[in-house]
Amino acid sequence: MIKHDFPKIYFYDQDFVDIYDKTWAWIEDCWNSGGEKSGIEGKFFSYQGAPAVYQSDAIFSSFFLVYSNRIYQAHPTLDLFYSRQEPNGAIRCAYSIKNGAPVVDRDNPEGLGIPLFAWAEFNIYHKSANKKRVRDVLLILQKYTEWIDSVFKKPNGLYRVPFSVTGMSNSPRGNAYYAMDFNVMMAINMLYMSALADILNDKETSFQFKRQYFSLKTRINSLMWDAEAGFYFDIDKHEKRVKIKTIAGYWPLLAEIPNDQKAEQLIDKLSDPKFFGTSHPFPSLAVCEKAFDETGKGYLGSVYPHLTFMVIKGLERYQRWDLARECAIRHLYFMLDSMNPDGNHHKGNLWEAYLPKKEGPAKWKGKPEFPRAQYLTYDALSTIVLTIENIVGLFISLPRKTVDWIIPNLEIMGVENLSLKKNMITILSNKSGRGWEIHMESEKLYYFTINILGKKKKTLPIPSGKCSMLIDKL
16 A cells, blocks of 8 residues: 555654554555355455454544545445444444444443434545435434334433443443433434434434434433532432443533533533543543543543543534643643654554553553553554544634634644545645745645634635635734
8 A cells, every 4th residue: 555645644753654654554454345144245444354344434434534535435434334334223333244234232232322323424525425324324323213212211311331342441430320422422413313314405304303303412411410529420320429430421522412511511521630641542431530540541531542532522612722732732741652662753663552650551450451552543543533633733624615724823744635525625834934834735625714813814716726825814
C-alpha cells in the first residue's frame, strides 16, 4: 500500500506525523476478507486475531476509515451487521468469523451492542454525501431501535441492560440497576436518527425521534444528575443515585444533555487532579474513588483512547475547542512516549489502555493479556481522527461543501490530498516573508471557514485550482 495514497498531514512535531502514517500501514493487518468457508463475505475491519467481528469495532473504526481516501471503506463492516438483522429488528453485538453465527454470552444473552450506528452513519454522510445510503440505513436502524425498546425499555422510560453491554467490564458501579451511559447512548441514537431523517426531509420520522430524545433527556437530567456532586451517575432499582464517578459520566456531553451550567461543572472536573485531571487524560475512574488504581487495572483507572475520544468530541459540542485540542495533544504525547521506554518512537506498540499518571501501557495483575497491543479500533481514533480534527483542527462536511479550520494559533500545519468524494483538497499554513499564509488547492469550489480562536473568523469561497491567503489581510 503506497503511503501517499492516504491524506498527508503536516505538523510541527514530526513524531505526530510519523505515528499517523504508521497507523495507516498497521490498519492493513486489520482489514480482513471472509470467504466461502467463512460465514462472512467480503472485506471487513476486525482486530487482528479476533475470533469475531464486533459491533463496537464496526462503529468506532468508521470514524477513521472515512479519512482513508476510500482505500479502506468505512461502510462494509457496518453493512455486515445490517445484513444480519433478524425479522424482529435485532442486530447482535458480534458474529463469528468462522461461521457467521451470532456470538452471545451468559451475561448478555440477547447479544446487545452499543447503540451508536446512527452517530457513525451521520459522520459517514458528511464525508461521503451519499443520501441513498441514509435512506437505506434509516429503515434498518428504525427496526433496530424498536427491538431495543421492546426488550430493554422499562415503564419509567429508562433502559435496563446488562452492564457488560457498556464495555466497562470491571468498572465499580455498586448496586447500579440502570446504566447511565447506555441510556445516554440511546439518547445519542435518537438525536442522530432525527438528524438522518432531516437529511431525507422526513419530517415525521425526525419529529418522532426528537420527541423520544427530549423525553429521555428529561429523565436522565431529573434522575441521574446530582446537583451536589455536579455529575451524572447510574441509579439503582429504586432510582437512587449510585455515587461513583466514572468516565461514563461524560457521555451526556456528546448527547448535548446538560445545560451550560451543568456542562461547566462536568468540564471543570477534567482539569481537577482530584477527579479526571491526571497527566494523561482521562482516567476511566475518578482519582478520588477508593477503587482507583494507578496501574490502571482495567476500568479502575486506565486511560482508554476510545473514551478519551468520546470526552473530546463532547467538549466540541460545548465549543471548548481549546481544551479539546490541549487534551488531544497531551494524550498523543503519552501514547508516543509509551511506545518505547528508550524514547525510540520508531519501535514499539500502541496499546488498548494506558497508565493515568505516567507513560506506559496500563497493567492488571493476573491478566497478562491486558492491555492488547495495536488495538487499532481505539488507537486510530487518536492517531488519525483526533490528529486531523482536533490537533490540525479540520472539520469537513461534503454535503455542505464546507471545511472549517479551528486553530488556537498559527503554526506550520495542514493536510494534503484529502479526498472529498471526487475533490482532492490541500490546506497548508506556513510563514513567508509576507507573514502567515494559507495555501490551498482544490479541484472544485468549496467554502472555507478559518477560526483563529478569539482573534479572527472568516468564511470564504475557495475556487478550483491553487490559491493562497494572507491571514493579516482577513
